Amino acid sequence: MANKPRSNWSPAPPVELTSNSSLELLSQGAEARVWLLELNEPDATADSIGSVGRGRTVNVGRSISVPQLTSFAQKPSPLLVGNGVSRAVICKERFPKKYRHPQLDVSLTKSRTKGEARSLVRCQRAGVPCPNVLAIAQWPIESGEERNGMSPISYCLFMEKVDGCTVRQYLEVKSDEPAIKSVATEPALKRSKCNDETLYQPQDRVTTVIDADTLRVANTVGAILARMHTAGIIHGDLTTSNIMIRNPPAKSDDSWNPQLVFIDFGLASSISQTNQAGKKAKSHHKQQHNAEEKAVDLYVLERAFLSTHPGSDKLVDEVWRGYCEYEDASLPSGEYSQTANAVMKRLDQVRMRGRKRECFG
Ligand SMILES: Nc1ncnc2c1ncn2[C@@H]1O[C@H](COP(=O)(O)OP(=O)(O)OP(=O)(O)O)[C@@H](O)[C@H]1O
Ligand SMILES: [Mg+2]
Structure with missing residues (x-):
């Protein structure tokens, strides 16, 4: 699988990958992009991703701070921990919209990401089959321009990858x-x-x-x-x-x-x-x-x-x-x-x- 998405999306994806990991764009909607993240470094990467449930830092090529993790991930996902287990993860990225006021944009994207994670957790508790929530994270877009003194930021929901269609x-x-x-x-x-x-x-x-x-x-x-x-x-x-x-x-x-x-x-x-x-x-x-x-x-x-x-x-x-x-x-x-x-x-x-x-x- 290629290390870069097939098309030139702007702004660039908010993940910088190490040479062994890969990122593939699965879908681009008006509100969100859905990425398939495959982590092919069993040691360091699996370990740090595996610590998601304990609220530490996720390392995917560079450090990304994930402050709100613990409220959603109830336990480290078996999908992500240990060698020889699949480490394919879905990242749903809600990116900034230029047509919205920057403050409103941040508050909407943040609340939709949190809201989606909450609904997934509620569904799981009720026995409704849905992907396991792994983490939510803020991802600053380093190449993006500031607006009203605010740096552009994406909000990401990491979840279990469902194998199928x-x-x-x-x-x-x-x-x-x-x-x-x-x-x-x-x-x-x-x-x-x-x-x-x-x-x-x-x-x-x-x-x-x-x-x-x-x-x-x-x-x-x-x-x-x-x-x-x-x-x-x-x-x-x-x-x-x-x-x-x-x-x-x-x-x-x-x-x-x-x-x-x-x-x-x-x-x-x-x-x-x-x-x-x-x-x-x-x-x-x-x-x-x-x-x-x-x-x-x-x-x-x-x-x-x-x-x-x-x-x-x-x-x-x-x-x-x-x-x-x-x-x-x-x-x-x-x-x-x-x-x-x-x-x-x-x-x-x-x-x-x-x-x-x-x-x-
Ligand atoms: N957990 C998952 N595992 C595997 N594939 C997924 C997962 N979540 C999303 N996808 C894939 O990404 C597509 C888009 O995901 P989702 O519907 O959550 O985003 P969206 O931006 O709302 O897309 P749309 O606007 O097309 O509905 C899905 O139709 C599915 O093919
Ligand atoms: Mg959809």
């Missing part, structure tokens, strides 16, 4: 098989009840494969979502790119139990499900509010599925099946299904609002 990649690769490609094409967003076809630009695209594997993936997405919502966590940006599959099998396998991992909690929020006395919130208003938040989360995912994966209606239905059939032994019998019914009813209302907006602006 996103659900989006999985569905696209599966649908790209030549035999399937010739079967049919259909317009994106065909589920919409709005008749004005000109609003959409139907494209001839490959229909998404619906088979036992993809249905199982969809069902598992629904079940994990249910667990996340039951824990009072709203993801805020559910798309098929923000859900990963660990090591999917190359060929169909009836015994496959998909290991999904939810990522990208930068817009996540929590809803309180208890009142001040710690009892389950009973007020009608509160329950409606919670149902609305969950329904909007589901709606975002539905739109993502249907616009990215043409003909994926059956997969969406399977997600809802997984969501509604979820069982939580810690809840009184019937309580979850009542909540799920309320959320699905609310989802109908959210869809109607969405359609009105599309048709009438």
